[in-house]
Amino acid sequence: MKKLFSLFVLAMMVLVLAACGGNEEAAEGSENEGEASGETKTIRAGIGLNDSHPQYLALLEWKKIVEEKTDGAIKVETYHSSQLGDDRAMTEALQLGSQEVTIPSTAPIANFVPEFSVFDFPFLFPNEEVADKVLDGEVGDKFLGMLEDQSLVGLAYWENGFRDVTNNERAIETASDFEGLKLRTMENDLHLDAFKALGANPTPMAFGELFTAMQQGTVDGQENPIPTIYLQGFYEVQDYVSTTHHIYSPFVFLMSKEFFDGLTEEQQTIVTEAAVEAGALNRKLNREAVAEYAEELKAEGMNYNDVTPEARAEMVEIVQPVLDEYAEKIGKETVQEVYDAVAEAEAELE
Numbered sequence: 392m393k394k395l396f397s398l399f400v401l402a403m404m405v406l407v408l409a410a411c412g413g414n415e416e417a418a419e420g421s422e423n424e425g426e427a428s429g430e431t432k433t434i435r436a437g438i439g440l441n442d443s444h445p446q447y448l449a450l451l452e453w454k455k456i457v458e459e460k461t462d463g464a465i466k467v468e469t470y471h472s473s474q475l476g477d478d479r480a481m482t483e484a485l486q487l488g489s490q491e492v493t494i495p496s497t498a499p500i501a502n503f504v505p506e507f508s509v510f511d512f513p514f515l516f517p518n519e520e521v522a523d524k525v526l527d528g529e530v531g532d533k534f535l536g537m538l539e540d541q542s543l544v545g546l547a548y549w550e551n552g553f554r555d556v557t558n559n560e561r562a563i564e565t566a567s568d569f570e571g572l573k574l575r576t577m578e579n580d581l582h583l584d585a586f587k588a589l590g591a592n593p594t595p596m597a598f599g600e601l602f603t604a605m606q607q608g609t610v611d612g613q614e615n616p617i618p619t620i621y622l623q624g625f626y627e628v629q630d631y632v633s634t635t636h637h638i639y640s641p642f643v644f645l646m647s648k649e650f651f652d653g654l655t656e657e658q659q660t661i662v663t664e665a666a667v668e669a670g671a672l673n674r675k676l677n678r679e680a681v682a683e684y685a686e687e688l689k690a691e692g693m694n695y696n697d698v699t700p701e702a703r704a705e706m707v708e709i710v711q712p713v714l715d716e717y718a719e720k721i722g723k724e725t726v727q728e729v730y731d732a733v734a735e736a737e738a739e740l741e
């Protein structure tokens with residue numbers, strides 16, 4: 392009898408130890424938790440543009456790479472056309488951990504990290520090649536590092552593109568043509584102040600509300616890159632498009648820091664490298680599209696005019712005091728670092 396009882400106690404001890412060991416494995420942190428339990432991690436990725444835009448096509452490529460390279464350990468759900476909210480709301484959702492990825496322009500990011508406004512300095516980047524060099528280099532990395540204090544991780548820079556003005560009043564030939572225009576801008580104080588200096592009457596608005604505002608005449612116009620103007624059907628509610636090219640607008644591929652930190656090192660490398668690879672596709676598709684979509688806008692009946700370098704130079708002069716004011720706010724050294732990186736990139740590309 393005694394022997395039987397000892398065997399029973401021994402068996403119970405073995406069972407209890409096995410159960411504790413299993414819990415310890417799962418408790419070592421989410422990186423093992425997932426593997427131990429084999430659960431799939433789900434990424435909710437939302438953007439403001441629609442499903443025909445190069446940004447969304449590149450996001451689908453990112454999804455494909457990540458799901459393949461993680462053998463399905465990570466599943467990506469993609470949402471377009473502000474289905475998960477506007478840029479600011481989606482960025483806040485990443486901070487709260489209720490969404491994992493969004494890819495806003497740098498302009499709304501400046502509401503979280505003010506230094507990002509420097510990338511929206513009018514006429515900062517002379518062309519895409521210089522923008523790529525600066526953003527993908529040391530300076531760009533330094534700015535991505537600033538996101539971590541906001542519970543965000545910046546994985547890569549993508550391309551929104553050179554912004555042009557559309558409106559229903561007149562062609563923008565010179566700076567004086569901005570006078571009195573009710574112009575929608577992104578939610579960024581620098582954009583507002585720069586267009587006020589040009590004589591416009593700017594109003595900040597989430598991207599998802601813009602089409603209706605133009606349709607109802609709440610605003611006379613807006614400014615966005617040609618691919619967005621065409622693919623979002625702005626030609627249906629706008630008469631004039633003028634290639635001011637006043638800002639080169641980067642996107643930043645943002646991930647929730649809480650979610651990123653919960654990935655294994657291998658998964659962190661996969662999502663980051665995939666963001667760079669899909670970003671290259673985004674830039675390629677965006678740049679290939681501009682000339683074609685410009686022709687499409689003319690075919691849709693828009694009055695299309697190219698703004699001359701002289702007119703742009705006049706606009707630069709007018710907005711310069713605004714840039715000097717923001718350089719003080721952001722930090723003159725930080726702004727100078729970006730200017731130096733632009734000059735260095737231009738010299739290297741000559």
Ligand code: KDG
Nearest residue numbers: 438439440478495496577598
């Ligand atoms: O999701 C990206 C959009 O929000 C982007 O197009 C932002 O350029 C933008 C705008 O004008 O709001």
